[in-house]
Amino acid sequence: MNIVMNKYLPNTIQDPEWAVDSRYHSADEEKREAKALLKARLQRLKNVSEQDKLMTKLLQIKWQLEDYVKCGQPNKEYGFAYFLATYVDTLYLKRIDFAKDVHISAVLLSQVIGKHREPSLDFILKLMVHSKKVFSLLEPIDVSVWYRIYLLDKLHHTLANQSAWLKQYEKQVKVKAIV
């Protein structure tokens, strides 16, 4: 980055909040420093408390949920089942404990996570209430993200399977000529 020096700028240029140029000019130096940094980071990670680890994982889930809804595009890797599994596994050692806390059967939970069964409204509402309680201790979450992700998944699945329903409905639906 070229920084133009003139009589009006010399003091400003020393202000660290004005500009930082941290590009490397040597690939070897970059690799060396990256290696040293990674080693130091892994060492520092050992001193992070379990509380901070949990908080970070929950924040990650929250922001990933929000990004997924904002993006609105289908993603086979993610979706309701993925986020549900990640959320439950972050908070509980055993999934059955989550099932007990929200008063659903462990079998139902397993079927929803495994995508063998769709979540009912009752299930989603309980999940929303559970999230609200968890995140109230951390950072408020718009719990409707769970419902939105479920609806997004449903929409994408329906549109991806048009061959199964389009022809049938095309026969039934007519549009009268509008003059």
Place this chain on the structure above:
Amino acid sequence: MGLISVERFPMEWRLHIRLLCAARNHVGKNKIYDRIAGNLMAYVAKLAVTEFGLMACLSLRPKTSLASHYCRKYRMNATGTLLSLEVPEINNLINEYCHE
């Protein structure tokens, strides 16, 4: 108001700030808006945590004379000439600048 250029190092779970600058009228004694650099860094920090979770890292390599400012203000860790933010300090930065 400001610009930031970031490089991703996914194998190291790290986002490196290559360039960071605030507009001239937002720096110095007569600045119009404050905390431009902090907000930009916090935005990138949030991206890092969203993508890398617990392993998230934000790094920066300022001039030696400016490093102490970043260590003091943003609680960055120094490793050689590199300054970095990891958990939990990275969450503190996000809390301070993203939740005003």
